[in-house]
Amino acid sequence: MSEFTPTGRTKVRRKPDRGSYDRELIYNILDQAFVCHVAFVADGMPFVVPTNYVRVGDKLFLHGSPASRLMKALSSGPFCLSVTLLDGIVFAPTAMGHSVNYRSVVVMGKAEIVEGHAAKLAAMRDFVEYVVRGRWETVRPPTEQEIKATMVLAVPLVEASAKVRTGFAVDSDAEYSSAAWTGILPFRWGPEEPERDPRGSAKIPVPANIANYVRPQ
Amino acid sequence: MSEFTPTGRTKVRRKPDRGSYDRELIYNILDQAFVCHVAFVADGMPFVVPTNYVRVGDKLFLHGSPASRLMKALSSGPFCLSVTLLDGIVFAPTAMGHSVNYRSVVVMGKAEIVEGHAAKLAAMRDFVEYVVRGRWETVRPPTEQEIKATMVLAVPLVEASAKVRTGFAVDSDAEYSSAAWTGILPFRWGPEEPERDPRGSAKIPVPANIANYVRPQ
Numbered sequence: 461m462s463e464f465t466p467t468g469r470t471k472v473r474r475k476p477d478r479g480s481y482d483r484e485l486i487y488n489i490l491d492q493a494f495v496c497h498v499a500f501v502a503d504g505m506p507f508v509v510p511t512n513y514v515r516v517g518d519k520l521f522l523h524g525s526p527a528s529r530l531m532k533a534l535s536s537g538p539f540c541l542s543v544t545l546l547d548g549i550v551f552a553p554t555a556m557g558h559s560v561n562y563r564s565v566v567v568m569g570k571a572e573i574v575e576g577h578a579a580k581l582a583a584m585r586d587f588v589e590y591v592v593r594g595r596w597e598t599v600r601p602p603t604e605q606e607i608k609a610t611m612v613l614a615v616p617l618v619e620a621s622a623k624v625r626t627g628f629a630v631d632s633d634a635e636y637s638s639a640a641w642t643g644i645l646p647f648r649w650g651p652e653e654p655e656r657d658p659r660g661s662a663k664i665p666v667p668a669n670i671a672n673y674v675r676p677q
Numbered sequence: 678m679s680e681f682t683p684t685g686r687t688k689v690r691r692k693p694d695r696g697s698y699d700r701e702l703i704y705n706i707l708d709q710a711f712v713c714h715v716a717f718v719a720d721g722m723p724f725v726v727p728t729n730y731v732r733v734g735d736k737l738f739l740h741g742s743p744a745s746r747l748m749k750a751l752s753s754g755p756f757c758l759s760v761t762l763l764d765g766i767v768f769a770p771t772a773m774g775h776s777v778n779y780r781s782v783v784v785m786g787k788a789e790i791v792e793g794h795a796a797k798l799a800a801m802r803d804f805v806e807y808v809v810r811g812r813w814e815t816v817r818p819p820t821e822q823e824i825k826a827t828m829v830l831a832v833p834l835v836e837a838s839a840k841v842r843t844g845f846a847v848d849s850d851a852e853y854s855s856a857a858w859t860g861i862l863p864f865r866w867g868p869e870e871p872e873r874d875p876r877g878s879a880k881i882p883v884p885a886n887i888a889n890y891v892r893p894q
Contacts, residue, residue: 497725498725555817636874648867
């Protein structure tokens, strides 16, 4: 896979050794995460809102109500979005040496409004399928009215960068004479036992794609 | 505890039934999460960056290098930050009925620079202690030079709101004749087994506050 070209807006300036423009790494982080935080400017003020997305090839899809402030802002101007996976707390022998292991992505975005019934329907299928493969065939598809009431935005992945910290503390060896335990407490975000909706039939078993749900690794 | 007064910037307009201004709820979400996404405006463009924070009473502390774009932006103008806890995927009988259970907080911020050795040292102690209680006493405290090289910002919690979705799908009963399994796949973000730093002494056991680490619930 290729590399993104760093721009004035995506170049990692703080701790540049943690920066990456590798498309495969960036896509992997985007695929593992599930919620992004989108920043936009309204009345000259910054706002940030969490929202769901899916990555399909070289773009992200976002969706929402056309009446929402978020969709209005994103469909009319530039924005920035970020996803972060928290991988662990780094325990160091010094107070200031403590750190966090993480993988984050920042995308500078300008959205294209997805127009037309077929294109919007295809994007909605992607929304369902990229959350759980095989789900779309089992559910009632969107009606024409539901499609009309939803704004779908495509965000071409053009300006993006990742920032990653891994490993133990970087304090000097001399600091390790301290009596403090040092190491990493890894964190994982993952599924628990599915809970059945009491309105659904108890005879329908939990399908394998939900019972064994995994985000791409 | 009290309620925050909704303002033009924090009032939850989309799905207002999911909005809350309850201070206890907002603080609980802030205390469970670990990373916030901070949005600011630079050269008229929106940016969003993940960063660590701790809540201490009615304020948040942020810190970083005084040379970083983030610290420069946050110490000089208004910003907005958000934290989101993803609680589950909601499987509905219809494509459009699928949803996400989450708890999110948005804070409109204006930072005060924490000045002076004693105040900065106290904030750094809070940074360590609010991540793991009891850690500060076991590690080498910051030197005067380390304190000078760190900018600490206090963000008074004045304008804040939460948005929460819980529960199953809200499709009409008639939709439940579908053959699709319906319910919630809960997600949890939590610690795994600690990994010892090979530079630390193998004779130091993992302390209880790390072995049994819990974020406040």
